[in-house]
Amino acid sequence: MEQENSHIAARLFVSAPLAANAVVPLDSDQVHYLRSVLRLEPGDQLALFNGFDGEWLATIETLGKRAGAARAVRQSRPQPVERDLWLLFAPIKRARIDLIAEKATELGVTRLVPVMTERTNVARVSTDRLRATAREAAEQTERVSVPVVDEPQRLGQALAAFPADRRLLLCDESGTAPPIASALGQTPSVLAVLIGPEGGFAPGELDGLRKLPFVTPVGLGPRILRADTAAFSALAVLQALVGDWDGDRPR
């Protein structure tokens, strides 16, 4: 918590370009948050990022009822180069799917792909809600980008379109997969993680997955993990061993 802008009360994701003196529109949710939650006023400072231009120190220009604007002053952090990391996950119950989006964002996932498996018993996925959760997690945890959230697709579809040069780590709870730490030693650095639904993959799905040349089954220890725990755990181990946890925080 020793970052330069720790006195900045608000940190917002915007879609406008950021450059010195650029005036950036704020939407009604952002205006409400700045004015009614944080009690900020025109002239107060905030931080802005859009996923491309780094993080910018900015000043609130106007705060209307429905809209407002801020003016970018100077870049406080450059845009970091992020390693591309996908999470494919079977949708689960509402609170836990939100948690997956939140924690995956904190753990550096760049693309979230909801995949419908045989035993997925969640009929509808609100990708808007997942996007809002991911954006909020990025805003609150100093990330300078927000992961992309795909529309849900069938697992078979996602696998058919899967790039051959990306390694897909299949979190396999059958107890037969090699431990994740040893499996990761042999993988290239372009990665994706696949997590099944609460009831696990169907046996046919699991057989099919294991036969795909880009799939590496990995084990996550002797206890059964909930789907959300399996997702965070695999991502944390991956970042610690072959991801971007190998150096100091780039500031």
Place this chain on the structure above:
Amino acid sequence: MEQENSHIAARLFVSAPLAANAVVPLDSDQVHYLRSVLRLEPGDQLALFNGFDGEWLATIETLGKRAGAARAVRQSRPQPVERDLWLLFAPIKRARIDLIAEKATELGVTRLVPVMTERTNVARVSTDRLRATAREAAEQTERVSVPVVDEPQRLGQALAAFPADRRLLLCDESGTAPPIASALGQTPSVLAVLIGPEGGFAPGELDGLRKLPFVTPVGLGPRILRADTAAFSALAVLQALVGDWDGDRPR
């Protein structure tokens, strides 16, 4: 999901000894759960564990309004030898502290120690609630034991009483600590993890912690993690690298 007793609807933690033909009392919450939630009846099967005698297949004997009983039939899994792993954590908001207890249980923590730090702004911790959350997580994720939950204590107190032969991994977000994967290479196997509150440790606390001979500061990557995410992540990496994820599931 291929375990022997996957057709067993209920898995309960009990405090009575388990042995062939032992009659085990069920409390009012358990009776309510079996009867009203799962719609089970006397004669139906369930699994029981107490943290000492392994997991037992049992049959419901009686289901009254306030109490009931089950009879242990045969041991379905021996009691595994667990590695002792502590989590010291500063209490945080209610939903997130529950999440810490739940995920720590899934990730094999054997003792949960709430510690009050300078910037901890949660006045009261319901250890009963943490215990219930941990018990439920163990019941639902096939663990055969439940972590101990200590009463809250001041951080200074916990450190003064800390055993000299246990290594305490301090999750240090200052960006200066070595990455957790490299730090773990040099630690003994008796471990504890320490997570600060949402606002981080106070500078004086951090200085004091770094001077203790049993403390190893570890870094968790370039992004700021929420306290709960830091806890899960450190525990997952620890289990994957030096913990019990190195082998197949013992069944």
